[in-house]
Amino acid sequence: MALDANSEAFVAFERVQKSYDGETLVVKDLNLSMPKGEFLTMLGPSGSGKTTCLMMLAGFETATHGEIMLDGTPINNIPPHKRGIGMVFQNYALFPHMTVAENLSFPLEVRKIGKSQREEKIMRALDMVQMGEFAGRRPTQLSGGQQQRIALARALVFEPELVLMDEPLGALDKQLREHMQFEITRLAHELGITTVYVTHDQTEALTMSDRVAVFNDGRIQQLAPPDRLYEEPENSFVAQFIGENNTLEGTVKEITGERSCMVELDGGEIIAARPVNVSQPGERTRVSIRPERVEMDPSRLQDGAHLLKAEVLEFVYMGDIFRTRLRVAGNSDFVVKTRNAPDQVRLKPGEQVEIGWLPEDCRALDA
The missing domain is CATH 3.40.50.300 (P-loop containing nucleotide triphosphate hydrolases)
Known part of the structure; x- marks a missing residue:
């Protein structure tokens, strides 16, 4: 209300x-x-x-x-x-x-x-x-x-x-x-x-x-x-305090209108995200993405999704979900939550995988 x-x-x-x-x-x-x-x-x-x-x-x-x-x-x-x-x-x-x-x-x-x-x-x-x-x-x-x-x-x-x-x-x-x-x-x-x-x-x-x-x-x-x-x-602060959240450190390369910007991650990848409290290129930023918005099977994503290489560090069965901890673009605490489904592949530490998400599911926030 x-x-x-x-x-x-x-x-x-x-x-x-x-x-x-x-x-x-x-x-x-x-x-x-x-x-x-x-x-x-x-x-x-x-x-x-x-x-x-x-x-x-x-x-x-x-x-x-x-x-x-x-x-x-x-x-x-x-x-x-x-x-x-x-x-x-x-x-x-x-x-x-x-x-x-x-x-x-x-x-x-x-x-x-x-x-x-x-x-x-x-x-x-x-x-x-x-x-x-x-x-x-x-x-x-x-x-x-x-x-x-x-x-x-x-x-x-x-x-x-x-x-x-x-x-x-x-x-x-x-x-x-x-x-x-x-x-x-x-x-x-x-x-x-x-x-x-x-x-x-x-x-x-x-x-x-x-x-x-x-x-x-x-x-x-x-x-x-x-x-x-x-x-x-x-x-x-709000992104980190409310629920579980992933952040990737980077630098804003270009701001295109109110809805998106290009970010160069510390791992070298460039992704698009919505800028919030980021005013100009060259500023440091934290890209925020929720664990349930990350797709472990990139074939399910639409065109325009961001794909990143990742290394599996931990794979945990939690009943209704699987919780996978990955190393992505320099962050070793990147978490993905996937629904417990019959076709879920059980991953092992050390495996190399590709993950992805849609640009509208992440936000470039203040560093």
Whole structure:
């Protein structure tokens, strides 16, 4: 869900900066707008500024400079409990001495909601996360996955318009985490809740989000829907951080229009690619190509494809795919992923092969 120029931003960061020591900026001049109902993920490595942004939005941290707006209202000076925002943390933050129902009742009591209405809201929230029969239990009697469902129900029980989630699935095992990803996304869209989700897990960000903001060094490097982020990275950091990616070092020889350029690789080959953040011939570049876009059988490629010689270094069976590591144009970590098919030839280290891809499947990025 993109925010067009005419739609009203529900959440907005306007030139927001954050420093803890008065010198080093953890968040640098952040501008970000979200429409109502969007599921936005802030993705990035540790220390990139994503969690600090979430904490400023929640009210647990104060912006050093700039304005944070919620539904058109500045909230910098509004305390956390008066912002009406639901929060879900990685450590669940449930009260151990209270039952599940009492945990959910707490945010309703704070808002002075009457007992009968409280009970109705509690059961509705528990039913949303399929935990209706656990109302009388204490958190210590629940599994990690069940506790996370209760934490989610508590964030939703007072029907907030905005929910913030900070690495909420980090403590769960892989299978349960994947199940909860779909549950959270389904609930957010069904209820029309605006959601800001923080994670360092790229797969989580790609599968759950309407848009993803990739953070590094206190700035958003790219803000886009998941497919565009993966297919059209705007710089080398995004290309490397999102999914698995191959890079080949080279020099730009010629730029032809907006859609292509000629690149001389360090291995001597020349290929065409789409230039991004590359302004003129002579500049160093990194050509980016996804492992699944490389063809191990060049006969399957159309005319105009690039063909390169490669040496097999490793061939790994992974069930649904084969993962081949090659030495290509000076890069010994070039990976190709091919579908597990009956006609797949099993390669051995040391074999010489020819690989190829279409020009539109690679991008010349900043070096």
